[in-house]
Amino acid sequence: MRASEDQLRAMMIGGLAGDARAYRDLLDILAPLLRAFFGRRLRDAAEDVEDLVQETLIAIHTRRATYDTSRPFTAWAYAVARYKMVDHFRRRRVTVPIEGLEDILVAEGFEEAVSARMDIDSLLNTLPPKQARAIRETKVDGLSVAEAADRHAMSDSDVKISVHRGLKSLAARLGLS
Incomplete structure (x- = not known):
């Protein structure tokens, strides 16, 4: 079934008001729309x-109270779908260690990058190890706060602090x- 914005909105409002049938219909209509949405964006990850x-x-179900009618x-x-897709891409982030990166960068004419890396290292070495590690992992290496916390059995708040x-x-x- 194809539904208009007004019909979908009415079903959501009905679901919020306790109409189980309207809410079930809404979710049934949303599933193929979301499949098409993600299918267009994830062609190589069907x-x-x-x-x-x-x-x-x-997520729509658990956050339905946040919908402004x-x-x-x-x-x-x-x-909501875009946020889920971004989370998906973050989970799939692949890192490849490159041994001798500094030598490669110098050979290719990127001395500034090597110099900047050495500057960052020398600055971070002036901090207590816990602070230096938290900054390096979240701000330099690109880990999320949660990933850095998990890596060292710390709380998210501890990493942020x-x-x-x-x-x-x-x-x-x-x-x-």
């Missing part, structure tokens, strides 16, 4: 489309505060 559809339907429903639903205190200390050292 096996992930159904997982993303299910994750998005669950005065706003278009499809924009809200597709925003370590990053904040370390950056504050570096700013004071460099006369930026």
Whole structure:
């Protein structure tokens, strides 16, 4: 069944009001729309489309109270879908260690990158190891706070505090505060 924005919005509002039939119909209509949405964007990862559809339907269900009934429903639903897709890409991030990167960069004329890396290393070495590690992993290596916390059996808050205190200390050292 194809539904208009007004019909989808009415089903969502009905579902929020307790109409189980309207809500079930909404989810049934959303599933193929989401399959098409993800299918267009993940052509080389078709096996992930159904997982993303299910994750998005669950997210829509668990976050349905955040839907502003005065706003278009499809924009809200597709925003949830986009966030799920971004999370999917973050989980699939692949890193490849390159041994001797500095030598390669110098040979290719990127001495500034090597120099910047050495500057970062020397600055981070002035901090307590916990703060330096938290800054390196979250700000330099690109890990999320949760990933850095998991890596060292720390809480997310502990990582955030370590990053904040370390950056504050570096700013004071460099006369930026």
